[in-house]
Amino acid sequence: MSLVIQDLNKTYPNGVHAIKNVNLTIPNGMFGLLGPNGAGKSSLMRTIATLQEADSGSIQLGEIDVLKNKEEVRKILGYLPQEFGVYPKVSAYKMLHHIASLKGISKKGERKDLVESLLTKTNLWQVRNKNLGTYSGGMKQRFGIAQALIGDPRLIIVDEPTAGLDPAERVRFHNLLSEIGENTVVILSTHIVEDVSNLCHNMAIICLGEVVAQGNPLDLVNAVQGKIWKKIIKRSELEQYQAEHQVISLHLIAGETMIHVLSDSQPDDSFEQSKATLEDVYFSEITSRMQNLPV
Incomplete structure (x- = not known):
C-alpha cells in the first residue's frame, strides 16, 4: 500500500x-x-x-x-x-x-x-x-x-x-x-x-x-558530494562571505565560526573540502529559497 x-x-x-x-x-x-x-x-x-x-x-x-x-x-x-x-x-x-x-x-x-x-x-x-x-x-x-x-x-x-x-x-x-x-x-x-x-x-x-x-x-547526499567547502572565519566577516559565496550554513566549532559553502569548485585555496551530509543537502535547499523571499 x-x-x-x-x-x-x-x-x-x-x-x-x-x-x-x-x-x-x-x-x-x-x-x-x-x-x-x-x-x-x-x-x-x-x-x-x-x-x-x-x-x-x-x-x-x-x-x-x-x-x-x-x-x-x-x-x-x-x-x-x-x-x-x-x-x-x-x-x-x-x-x-x-x-x-x-x-x-x-x-x-x-x-x-x-x-x-x-x-x-x-x-x-x-x-x-x-x-x-x-x-x-x-x-x-x-x-x-x-x-x-x-x-x-x-x-x-x-x-x-x-x-x-x-x-x-x-x-x-x-x-x-x-x-x-x-x-x-x-x-x-x-x-x-x-x-x-x-x-x-x-x-x-x-x-x-x-x-x-x-x-x-544517500542519493541526495551523493548529488552534492564534492561540492561542499568549509572554512573558519571571523564572525565579522560573515556578511562579506555571504555576498561572495553560497553560504548554506554556519557552525560554532570550539567558539569559532565555520561556514559551509556550496560550490562546484574550490572557492579559493583557503577553503577545505568537506564530506557532504544530509544536513548540507537540507541547508542548501532551504537557504537558497529563504534568500529569494521578497523583502
Whole structure:
C-alpha cells in the first residue's frame, strides 16, 4: 500500500498558502518529511490525517480516497500529533483500554492482550498504573506512539516526535519507530535532520509549503558530494562571505565560526573540502529559497 499525493493545495483564511501543489508518492516503510518550523509539514500531516480539508488535489491510500472517505482512513490510521493532551488523572493502562474500545476492539481479552503488548513494546509496563499527568516528556511521547499503534494501522503519522526529548529518550524513540513493520506507511515529520538520516530510506524536504527535494537520503547526499567547502572565519566577516559565496550554513566549532559553502569548485585555496551530509543537502535547499523571499 502506498500513499499518493497529487497537486495538493491548502490556503488558510489569513492568506497563508501552507501547501503548494504538493506531489509525493510514499511507499511502505519509514518516510521522512523534513523542513523548518512553519514549512507546512504540520498542515500536510493534518490534511493526510483527515483533520482539515484541502482546497484542491487528491490523496490516495491504496484504494481509499483519503479526502472523500475520511472514516475509512481513520480506521487504519495511527496519528501522533506534534502536541497532544492527556487526561492527567488517568493511568496509561486505563487510557489505552479506553482508546482501544473506541477503535472497535470490543472483546475484553483481545483488548487486554493488545494493551499489555503495547505497554511492553513502548517500555511503559513498569509505570502502566501511574497517572499520565506524572509522566515525563519522553514517557508521554512513548504513550503517544502506543495509542497510535492501536488497531494495527496501515498508515502512521508522527509529527515532530523527538522535539524536546533528551538524547537517551530520542534513541529509545528511534528504536521503537524502527521496529514498526514494513507493511505500514510511516511518515516521520520533523525539522531534525539526524532523525531522518538515522531512520528513513525515503524522504522529502518541504519549504514554504513546497516540496523542494525528494528521494533516497544517500542519493541526495551523493548529488552534492564534492561540492561542499568549509572554512573558519571571523564572525565579522560573515556578511562579506555571504555576498561572495553560497553560504548554506554556519557552525560554532570550539567558539569559532565555520561556514559551509556550496560550490562546484574550490572557492579559493583557503577553503577545505568537506564530506557532504544530509544536513548540507537540507541547508542548501532551504537557504537558497529563504534568500529569494521578497523583502
